[in-house]
Amino acid sequence: MALEDYRGDMEMCCRCSCCKFIPMQMVQGAEYSYACPSIAKYNFHAYSAGGRLNIAASMLKKGFNYSDKILDIVKNCQMCGACGVSCNYAMDMEVLEPIQEFRIKTVEDGHTVPALEKVITSLGNQGSMVPVTGKRGDWASGLNLKDATSKKVNVLYHVGCLTSYDKNMQKLAKATVNILQKAGVNFGITGDAEMCCGGRAYQMGYKEDFLNQAKKNMAMIKKAGIKTLVASCSNCYQAFKVLYDKYNLRGDLEVLHITEYIARSLNEETLKPSKKVALTVTYHDPCRLGRLGEPWIHWEGKKIPGDRFVFDPPKIYRRGTHGVYEPPREVLNSISGIKLMEMTRIKEYAWCCGAGGGVNESNPEFAMWTANERIREAVSTGAEAIVTACPWCEKTFNEAIQKNESSLKVYDIVELVEKAI
Amino acid sequence: MIAHEKLSDIVGAANVSCERTTLDEYSRDMSFVNTVRPACVVKPRNAADIKQLVKLANEILTPLVPVSSGSPHFRGDTVPSIGGAVIVDLSKMKRIIKVDRPRRVAIVEPGVTFGELIPTAEKEGLRLNMPLLPRKSKAVIGSLLEREPVIMPKYQWDISDPLACLEVIFGTGDEFRTGQAAGPGTVEEQWAVGGVQKAPYGPGIASWHRLIQGAQGTMGIVTWASMRCEILPSLEEPFVVGSSNPNTLLELAYWLIRLRMVNECFILNNTNLAAIFAKKWPDDYQDIKAALPAWTLFYTAAGYEYFPEERVSAYVKNISDITQRLGVEAAKAVGGVSANEILKAVQRPSEEPYWKLRYKGGCEDIFFLTINDKLGVLIEAMNDLAIKFGYPVIDMGVYIQPIVQGTGCHCEFNLFYDPGNPGELNRVRKLSISAVKALMAKGAFFSRPYGESARMILNRDAATVAVLKKFKKIFDPNNVMNPGKVCF
Amino acid sequence: MALSKEVYKEFEDVVGEENICDDPAIMPAYFATEFAAVILPKDTAKVQAIVKLCNKHKLKFRAISTGWTGVFPKNTILLDLRRMNRIIEINEKNMYAVVEPYVISAELQAELFKRGLNFCIKGAGSNCSAMLRGHGHLDQTTSADDRNHLAIEWVTPEGEIVRLGSLGSSDEWFCGDGPGPSLRAIISSAVPPGVTPGVFTKAAIKLYHWPGPSKLPVVGKSPRYTLREIPANMMARYYSFPSVEKMWQAELKIGESEIAYELMGFNASMVASNITTCNEEEEEVFRRISQEVQGPGFFVIIAGNSPEDFAYKKKVLEKIVSDADGKSLKSVEDPEIEGILLCQCVRISASIRETFRAGGAFNSIPIMGQRDLTIKWAIGAGEAKKPLIKKGLIVDDGGAFFGWGVEQGHLGKTEIFCRFDPLNPEAKKAVEEWRKEQCARAVNERYFADLLMAKIDESGPSLSNYHLWWRKIVKELDPNSVSPEGGPLV
Incomplete structure (x- = not known):
C-alpha cells in the first residue's frame, strides 16, 4: 500500500498525544512515561507520530515540497513502533505504516540522507549493512558448522550483518552455535554466502533495496530446502518473519528468534541450563522482536460508507499484542541465579535502544541519547546488567555505557544461556 | 446634608437617618480603625433601591459603605475610611427567598442572620456549614462574603464555599448575577423549569463570585446570595480529644478530614473553650480552663438516611485505629465540657453576650491561613510576641480550623481585653500590628486583610494588587464603593 | 507573515x-x-x-x-x-500537588497513588495536562470545574508574573485566594469560550485520598488491559433502571449518602466503548448490552477505607439500587470486565475510545451545573439524535446522554454527543444543526446557555451580559491585544 492508501488513517489522528506516551494505564509516574524517542528529544510536535501523520496528510493535499526540515523530521525516527501501540490502545488506525510509506516516498522522490545513502551503497556493493572486514563467515572458522546451502539441515541459523562482521558481536554467533549444538539441533549456516536480510534498509525507506535482498534470500532458502530459520538478530528476525510475509515472499518458511527456539528447547527438555549465573538483570525488549515481531496480517478491503471507520472485510490491526515477549523471559527465568527486575517500559511499550530506523547511521548522537535514556531506566531497577536479544541493542547500549562510564553490564540473552549450559 | 432628599426619594424617608447618635454607631467598631462619622445611613428595601443608590453615589461622587450584619462589628470594614459616606445598611432586606432540600441550597437577602436561617433550613432537613459561633447579629451573607472559615471542612470543597451564586449591583450601578444564576432568563424563569441558583462558576470562564468575596464591599453591593447546605444528620456522635501538643491533634484532624469521616472538626485551646462554655464568670471560666488540656480537638461522626448506626460505628472503629497510633484518646467530655454540649453550641450562633466579649468586653482577632507544617512555629512566635508586649499568653484564645478539606488551616488568636482600660487597649493594639508583621515574616498568609494592617499585608504582593486595581477600575470606576478598603 | x-x-x-x-x-x-x-x-x-x-x-x-x-x-x-513538564511538589500533609503545564494526568496520578492520593482527572483523558480545569469520571469525590486549583503562577498578557494567593504573599501553594478578592475569579485553564489571557506556568492542584493500592495490578497486553484482581475494599458495577426518574432517584441518594468513589452516568454505548478493543467489537457489545439493560443507568465504584467502611457502603448501595428497581449488568460482574472498567474509569484511559474511535470525530454539548435540570433537557436532545442515527449519519448509541453528580451530588455534569465521520459532509452538517437546535432550545426553555461553540456575543446577553464585563477585563489585562481568544485548550 502506498502513502495515499493511508489517507483515511492519517485523517483519523485527533492529536490526542497518546502516541508520545506509553499506554496511560501503564504510566507509573513522572519518570519513564514517554514512548517515542523522537518527540522526547526534539520536542516539536512534528517529531511525534501524530505530527508526522498530519504533515504527510497535508503534503498529500498540498503537494510534496520537501525541505531540510521535512527530511530532518522524517529521518529522526527509529521506526520503533511504540507510537502505534499507544495510539492503537484506543484508535482503529494505522500509524507506523503510513510513517513507513512516507519514508519510502521520500527516498523514491530522491530526497535522501548522505549517511544512509552510503550504507545502502555498501549494501549494494558488499551485501552488508555494516562495514565489511574480511569474509562474512570468518567468525565460524574452525567451528566445522554445516553449510546449509549444500547439506541437509533442519534449521538454518541466519547470523546477520552486525554479528557476522563486528568483532565484538561475533561472540553472539558463537554462543548461539554452542546453544544449538547443546540442544542437539541439526542446523547449518550459509557462511560467506549469507546475505543481508534487508530489514534495516526497509526501515530507512529503501524499499526496493530491501525487496532485492528479500528475493535473493528467499531464492537461496528455497533452493536449499530450508523449512526453519532461526535468527539471533531481532532486525533479521522481523525482516524474515514479518516484512517478507508482508510482501508475500516468505512462503511457508518458519522463522524463529533464538529466544523462541531456546524456550521451545527448554519445554522439550532438549536444553537444560544447569549452571548457576548469579546476576540481577533487567530485560530490554528489542522493538523488532517485541511489538514489531508480531505476525503480519494480510488484509485487503474497503471502508464501509457510513458513520464508523470500519471496513469490509473487518480490518485487524497489529497493535503489539502478539509480539515475542514471554520466550525471552522464560529463558531468563530458567537460569538459576538470575533475578529479573522489570523496567517500567516493557513488552509492547518498551523504549527503543536508539539504533533503529537508520538513526544509528544518520544521527548517532540521537541514537546515544535514546540509549542513555534506557540505561538510566535499567539502572533504576537496581539491576547489574541489561539483557537484550539483538546485537544492535547490545552495541548501542555498550557505546552509551562506555561514554557514560556506567557500571551497568550488557548481555545478549544467548551469552547468559551459554554460561548456564 | 448630601442629597438627603434624593436618598429619601429612593428608600423612603423612614429609611434614611442622619441622626448623630445613629451616625455615631456606624462611625466606629470594636477594631482599632479610626473613627469616621458617615454623613447618612440608609436602609434600602430591595435591589431596585440599591441600584438607584449606587447610581446616585456615582452622580454625586459619594462613598457608599455596605453593612449587612448588626453591631458590634469587629474588623473595621463597615466603618467609612473617608468622611461624607453613606452607610447602606441592608438589615431590612430579610427575606429567606428559597430553601430547596433536593438541591441542598438556600437563597437569602443580606439582612438574614444565621439565627433566622437555621430553623428554616432545618425544617426542610438541611443545615448550614457555619463559622464557629458567630455573634447573633451576624448576617449569613456577611459571613459568606468575608470567606469566613467553616466548622465542617469536609464539606468545604473550595475556599469560596458555602457561597454559591449571588446578585450584585456593581459600583457602576449595573446588576449582575453570578454562576448558574446568571441565566438564561430571570431567576423566577429558572425556578419554573426546575433550576436553582447553585453552580458557582461562570458564566464564561470567570468565577465572578470570587471577585465579590473578600472585597469588603469595594466592588459592589450584594442583594441576595445562595449558599450550599448540607443534609441534617439522623445521628451524630461528637467526640473530644485533648492533648498538650497541638501538632498531634493536627495530625489526627488531618486523617479525619482526609478520610472524610467527620463533619465538625476544629481545635481550640483551653482559653477559648473555657470562654465559650463558662457560665458563671469569672470563677467558672478559671475552673474550666484549669481543668482543660491545653488543646482540644472536637469532631463529630454522623449518619444520614441509611443505617446511620452502622456508619457511625464503622467510623468510630476506624478513628480509634488512628487515635491509638497517635497515642491519644477520643472521649465524650473534657475538663467538664461535654462533646454533646459543644456540638449543640456550635450548630447555632453564639448565645448573648457574644462569647468573645464575655471575658473582658473586648476582643481583637488576629487570623491568617497557613499549612499544617508551619502552624507550630507561628503559634510559638505569637506566644513570644505576647510575652514581649506583656500580654499574658494564658489569656490568649487560639482557634485552629482546618479548611478546604485539609489543604491548610485557619489560625486565629483571640486577644481578650478590657476596652475601658486604655493601657490594656493600647497594648493589644500594638501587639496586634506587630503580630501581623511578625507572623507574615514567618509565612502566615493573611488572606483577609482588614483594618490597620491591610495595607501592610497587601504590600507584600504588588503583582496581585496591580491586577486587582485594574478590576476595581472596571467595576467601580469612580471608587464610590467603600473607598479606602483592601487596596483601593 | x-x-x-x-x-x-x-x-x-x-x-x-x-x-x-x-x-x-x-x-x-x-x-x-x-x-x-x-x-x-x-x-x-x-x-x-x-x-x-x-x-x-x-x-x-x-x-x-x-x-x-x-x-x-x-x-x-x-x-x-x-518542556515545562516537572512535578514541582507533592505535599501530602496539605493535600496539594504543584505541576507545570506539560505534566500529564497519568503521570501525576501514578505518583499520587504511591502516596495514597488522587486528583480530579478531566474526562478528556489522562493524556491531557494535569493542570486542566474541567470535569471527569472522579467528580463525585474529587470535585471539578474551577474548584480544584489552589495557587497559580500566571504570566499576564503584558508579561508580569502574578503569583496568586498564598504564593504571592508567603511563597506557599496551598491557597489561591486573596489577599482580598480572589484572582481565581478569572484564572481558568480550559473552559469555553476562551481562556484567561496570558500563560499559566505552574498550578497547585487539590488532592484527595485514594483508598486503592499504590499501583493498580494491571495485567494483559494492549489493547486489553485488565486487573489481576479487584483491589481490596473496591467494587465496580453497572446498574440500569426502568426509567430516567428511577435512575435519578438512585443517583441522588448515592450522592447524599456519600458512598460512591465514582459515579459515572454512562450509557450502554459508553460501557461498550470502554471494554472493547475495536470498532466492530464495540458495535457488537453495544447491541448485546442494550438488550441486557432495562433502561438508563450508571457505573459505580465503591471504595472503602477499611473493610467496615466498604461493607457499609456496599450495603447502602444495594439498598438504594433495590429501592429504585435497579438491575446490575451481569457482564460487568465478570471480574475481567469489572477490572477493565475499574482501571479505565480510575485512570481515565478510555476517553478516546468513547469519542474519536468510532468515526473519527464527535460533536458534544457538555453542561456543567445542576444535574437533574440538565437531565431533563438531555432527554429531548437524545430523542433528537434518533433521526440522525436512523439515517446512518451518526453512530448508534441509542440516543443516549451521560453525566454524573459532582461533589457527592451537590453539583453535576451532563453531556451528550454525536459521533460521526468528519469526511462525510452530510453527517457533519446534520450534527451541527442538531447541536444548534438543541442549544437554542436550552436557552429558550431556560435550562442553560451553551458556551462551547456559541460566539460570546450570542450567549452573553442571556447570561447577565457577562461578555461585556469579560471584554473589559481582557482589555485591561491585555492592552496590546497580544493574547487572543480562540476556543478552549485541552
Whole structure:
C-alpha cells in the first residue's frame, strides 16, 4: 500500500498525544512515561507520530515540497513502533505504516540522507549493512558448522550483518552455535554466502533495496530446502518473519528468534541450563522482536460508507499484542541465579535502544541519547546488567555505557544461556 | 446634608437617618480603625433601591459603605475610611427567598442572620456549614462574603464555599448575577423549569463570585446570595480529644478530614473553650480552663438516611485505629465540657453576650491561613510576641480550623481585653500590628486583610494588587464603593 | 507573515536555536494555522521574556500544554509548553500537588497513588495536562470545574508574573485566594469560550485520598488491559433502571449518602466503548448490552477505607439500587470486565475510545451545573439524535446522554454527543444543526446557555451580559491585544 492508501488513517489522528506516551494505564509516574524517542528529544510536535501523520496528510493535499526540515523530521525516527501501540490502545488506525510509506516516498522522490545513502551503497556493493572486514563467515572458522546451502539441515541459523562482521558481536554467533549444538539441533549456516536480510534498509525507506535482498534470500532458502530459520538478530528476525510475509515472499518458511527456539528447547527438555549465573538483570525488549515481531496480517478491503471507520472485510490491526515477549523471559527465568527486575517500559511499550530506523547511521548522537535514556531506566531497577536479544541493542547500549562510564553490564540473552549450559 | 432628599426619594424617608447618635454607631467598631462619622445611613428595601443608590453615589461622587450584619462589628470594614459616606445598611432586606432540600441550597437577602436561617433550613432537613459561633447579629451573607472559615471542612470543597451564586449591583450601578444564576432568563424563569441558583462558576470562564468575596464591599453591593447546605444528620456522635501538643491533634484532624469521616472538626485551646462554655464568670471560666488540656480537638461522626448506626460505628472503629497510633484518646467530655454540649453550641450562633466579649468586653482577632507544617512555629512566635508586649499568653484564645478539606488551616488568636482600660487597649493594639508583621515574616498568609494592617499585608504582593486595581477600575470606576478598603 | 530575521533572533536568544522554529514544514503537525513561529520555553522566566517580546513587537501569542484542541489566529506565536513538564511538589500533609503545564494526568496520578492520593482527572483523558480545569469520571469525590486549583503562577498578557494567593504573599501553594478578592475569579485553564489571557506556568492542584493500592495490578497486553484482581475494599458495577426518574432517584441518594468513589452516568454505548478493543467489537457489545439493560443507568465504584467502611457502603448501595428497581449488568460482574472498567474509569484511559474511535470525530454539548435540570433537557436532545442515527449519519448509541453528580451530588455534569465521520459532509452538517437546535432550545426553555461553540456575543446577553464585563477585563489585562481568544485548550 502506498502513502495515499493511508489517507483515511492519517485523517483519523485527533492529536490526542497518546502516541508520545506509553499506554496511560501503564504510566507509573513522572519518570519513564514517554514512548517515542523522537518527540522526547526534539520536542516539536512534528517529531511525534501524530505530527508526522498530519504533515504527510497535508503534503498529500498540498503537494510534496520537501525541505531540510521535512527530511530532518522524517529521518529522526527509529521506526520503533511504540507510537502505534499507544495510539492503537484506543484508535482503529494505522500509524507506523503510513510513517513507513512516507519514508519510502521520500527516498523514491530522491530526497535522501548522505549517511544512509552510503550504507545502502555498501549494501549494494558488499551485501552488508555494516562495514565489511574480511569474509562474512570468518567468525565460524574452525567451528566445522554445516553449510546449509549444500547439506541437509533442519534449521538454518541466519547470523546477520552486525554479528557476522563486528568483532565484538561475533561472540553472539558463537554462543548461539554452542546453544544449538547443546540442544542437539541439526542446523547449518550459509557462511560467506549469507546475505543481508534487508530489514534495516526497509526501515530507512529503501524499499526496493530491501525487496532485492528479500528475493535473493528467499531464492537461496528455497533452493536449499530450508523449512526453519532461526535468527539471533531481532532486525533479521522481523525482516524474515514479518516484512517478507508482508510482501508475500516468505512462503511457508518458519522463522524463529533464538529466544523462541531456546524456550521451545527448554519445554522439550532438549536444553537444560544447569549452571548457576548469579546476576540481577533487567530485560530490554528489542522493538523488532517485541511489538514489531508480531505476525503480519494480510488484509485487503474497503471502508464501509457510513458513520464508523470500519471496513469490509473487518480490518485487524497489529497493535503489539502478539509480539515475542514471554520466550525471552522464560529463558531468563530458567537460569538459576538470575533475578529479573522489570523496567517500567516493557513488552509492547518498551523504549527503543536508539539504533533503529537508520538513526544509528544518520544521527548517532540521537541514537546515544535514546540509549542513555534506557540505561538510566535499567539502572533504576537496581539491576547489574541489561539483557537484550539483538546485537544492535547490545552495541548501542555498550557505546552509551562506555561514554557514560556506567557500571551497568550488557548481555545478549544467548551469552547468559551459554554460561548456564 | 448630601442629597438627603434624593436618598429619601429612593428608600423612603423612614429609611434614611442622619441622626448623630445613629451616625455615631456606624462611625466606629470594636477594631482599632479610626473613627469616621458617615454623613447618612440608609436602609434600602430591595435591589431596585440599591441600584438607584449606587447610581446616585456615582452622580454625586459619594462613598457608599455596605453593612449587612448588626453591631458590634469587629474588623473595621463597615466603618467609612473617608468622611461624607453613606452607610447602606441592608438589615431590612430579610427575606429567606428559597430553601430547596433536593438541591441542598438556600437563597437569602443580606439582612438574614444565621439565627433566622437555621430553623428554616432545618425544617426542610438541611443545615448550614457555619463559622464557629458567630455573634447573633451576624448576617449569613456577611459571613459568606468575608470567606469566613467553616466548622465542617469536609464539606468545604473550595475556599469560596458555602457561597454559591449571588446578585450584585456593581459600583457602576449595573446588576449582575453570578454562576448558574446568571441565566438564561430571570431567576423566577429558572425556578419554573426546575433550576436553582447553585453552580458557582461562570458564566464564561470567570468565577465572578470570587471577585465579590473578600472585597469588603469595594466592588459592589450584594442583594441576595445562595449558599450550599448540607443534609441534617439522623445521628451524630461528637467526640473530644485533648492533648498538650497541638501538632498531634493536627495530625489526627488531618486523617479525619482526609478520610472524610467527620463533619465538625476544629481545635481550640483551653482559653477559648473555657470562654465559650463558662457560665458563671469569672470563677467558672478559671475552673474550666484549669481543668482543660491545653488543646482540644472536637469532631463529630454522623449518619444520614441509611443505617446511620452502622456508619457511625464503622467510623468510630476506624478513628480509634488512628487515635491509638497517635497515642491519644477520643472521649465524650473534657475538663467538664461535654462533646454533646459543644456540638449543640456550635450548630447555632453564639448565645448573648457574644462569647468573645464575655471575658473582658473586648476582643481583637488576629487570623491568617497557613499549612499544617508551619502552624507550630507561628503559634510559638505569637506566644513570644505576647510575652514581649506583656500580654499574658494564658489569656490568649487560639482557634485552629482546618479548611478546604485539609489543604491548610485557619489560625486565629483571640486577644481578650478590657476596652475601658486604655493601657490594656493600647497594648493589644500594638501587639496586634506587630503580630501581623511578625507572623507574615514567618509565612502566615493573611488572606483577609482588614483594618490597620491591610495595607501592610497587601504590600507584600504588588503583582496581585496591580491586577486587582485594574478590576476595581472596571467595576467601580469612580471608587464610590467603600473607598479606602483592601487596596483601593 | 514570517518573523523578520531580527525579531526571530530576539526570540532565539531567549530559548536557543533548537527551541524555536518557523519552518512552514512543521506547522501542519500542530493545527490548521500558519503560526509565525513555534517556541518551546523551558521555564517561567523564558515564558515571561517571550511574552514581553510579543508585547514589544505587538505579536499575538498563545500557549498550549498537550495541544489537543485549540483555535488560533493566523501568525500567532505558539508557545508549546512541552518542556515545562516537572512535578514541582507533592505535599501530602496539605493535600496539594504543584505541576507545570506539560505534566500529564497519568503521570501525576501514578505518583499520587504511591502516596495514597488522587486528583480530579478531566474526562478528556489522562493524556491531557494535569493542570486542566474541567470535569471527569472522579467528580463525585474529587470535585471539578474551577474548584480544584489552589495557587497559580500566571504570566499576564503584558508579561508580569502574578503569583496568586498564598504564593504571592508567603511563597506557599496551598491557597489561591486573596489577599482580598480572589484572582481565581478569572484564572481558568480550559473552559469555553476562551481562556484567561496570558500563560499559566505552574498550578497547585487539590488532592484527595485514594483508598486503592499504590499501583493498580494491571495485567494483559494492549489493547486489553485488565486487573489481576479487584483491589481490596473496591467494587465496580453497572446498574440500569426502568426509567430516567428511577435512575435519578438512585443517583441522588448515592450522592447524599456519600458512598460512591465514582459515579459515572454512562450509557450502554459508553460501557461498550470502554471494554472493547475495536470498532466492530464495540458495535457488537453495544447491541448485546442494550438488550441486557432495562433502561438508563450508571457505573459505580465503591471504595472503602477499611473493610467496615466498604461493607457499609456496599450495603447502602444495594439498598438504594433495590429501592429504585435497579438491575446490575451481569457482564460487568465478570471480574475481567469489572477490572477493565475499574482501571479505565480510575485512570481515565478510555476517553478516546468513547469519542474519536468510532468515526473519527464527535460533536458534544457538555453542561456543567445542576444535574437533574440538565437531565431533563438531555432527554429531548437524545430523542433528537434518533433521526440522525436512523439515517446512518451518526453512530448508534441509542440516543443516549451521560453525566454524573459532582461533589457527592451537590453539583453535576451532563453531556451528550454525536459521533460521526468528519469526511462525510452530510453527517457533519446534520450534527451541527442538531447541536444548534438543541442549544437554542436550552436557552429558550431556560435550562442553560451553551458556551462551547456559541460566539460570546450570542450567549452573553442571556447570561447577565457577562461578555461585556469579560471584554473589559481582557482589555485591561491585555492592552496590546497580544493574547487572543480562540476556543478552549485541552
